[in-house]
Amino acid sequence: MLLTVQNLSVNNILSNINLTVDQNETVTIFGPSGSGKSTLLKALARLENHVSGEINLLDKPATSYPIGRYRQLVSYAVQSANLFGQTVRDNLDLPFNVRQKSIDEDLQKTMLAAVDLDLTFLDKQVADLSGGQRQRVAVLRNLIFPPKILLLDEITTGLDATTKQVVWHFINEEQSKHHFAILSVTHDQQEIQNAKKTLQVIGGNLDD
Template identity: 30%
Template sequence: MAKEATVLDHLSHTIIDGKINALIGPSGCGKSTLLRCLNRFIEPTLGTILMDGEHITDIDVLTLRARVAMVMQSATMFDGSIADNLAFGPRSLGQLIDRSRMTELLELVSLDPSLLDKEAKSLSGGQAQRVSIARALANNPEVLLLDEPTSALDPAATRTIEKTLTHLSKTLGMTIVLVSHSMEQVARIADTSALILNGKIIETGTPEHLLSGGHHHWTEQFAKGELNSQQ
């Protein structure tokens, strides 16, 4: 029988409310696992996760996932129109969403509301990822989790997503947790970052400070491609 691996190891971290919080680190370090623990896509075997002082295991899982919404790395559109996709989350909670709210959601992610009746699976990669974000916002979450949301997008689509995330944080005060491999992206939009290596957070701070070069920082080493898991 294969030995069980420890993915997250005595990790302690605080997500800053109303800010873009980046989780960075080499492949296999545990950042995506940590992200999935935050809305119980993965249940940790030990430890606790608190949201406003409440154990998230004490919150109904559907309620938690409405409050802490997830956007995956690759956008998956459900069958039907964009409007059908935007209605999915509220419908799962027994709620309705009207066209005016759908229009607002598309405008938030810089998409033309005239696309509401367009077949969702016909969208480009960048459009689909923005619809994924709008779909996650349909339940009015307090926190938005994103797992490398721009990794498969071209530079123009990437910048549009980044602009959207900055708007959500700066204008609406939304708390965002972003997993990213790109230190350039983190430096552009994140307020704070946490570097994970082998399941442990080894460094935290603002990207500007950690990349300043004034002192030795593991983050700067990671940005140069000199930091790998299992070192």
């Protein structure tokens, strides 16, 4: 099993969460606002304090991994994309730099094309990007080096239908090539209806 969670509790928000996620699995998480969906993803990303219970990745405790290595294996993407530096290139160089690897500009350009952004976008100013363009760049940054688990926290909220389709097509194509798992929080009814596996969070508890 890729990920196992046992008796996970976070502050007074989540209580006794148990779940398992396998390689290449896609899990869609839904529920009312404030029910603890985002807190669950943050706990899995090791971004929450006051966590009790067990999170195991590849049969090892999450806390046994150095935090930098863990976040390479479990990659977290959020609704409001936080881009770094001045340009798109700065953001797409970052995954190479933190791994101390040579930058592969051909790969960067291939991935830009896969989300309908032309090659000139490498040197676009971050400040000049639309919301949909920012979100696509952020997703590319998460997937230049595919993780074991991709956590998506309402990443398509506010995007138009065409951009949503582009983003999901890219993510699904990458998953089919690299076999990572996806846990996706959403309020989008179409995404929920089309989901292969769902988990409902209500009042800090899972109802699957």
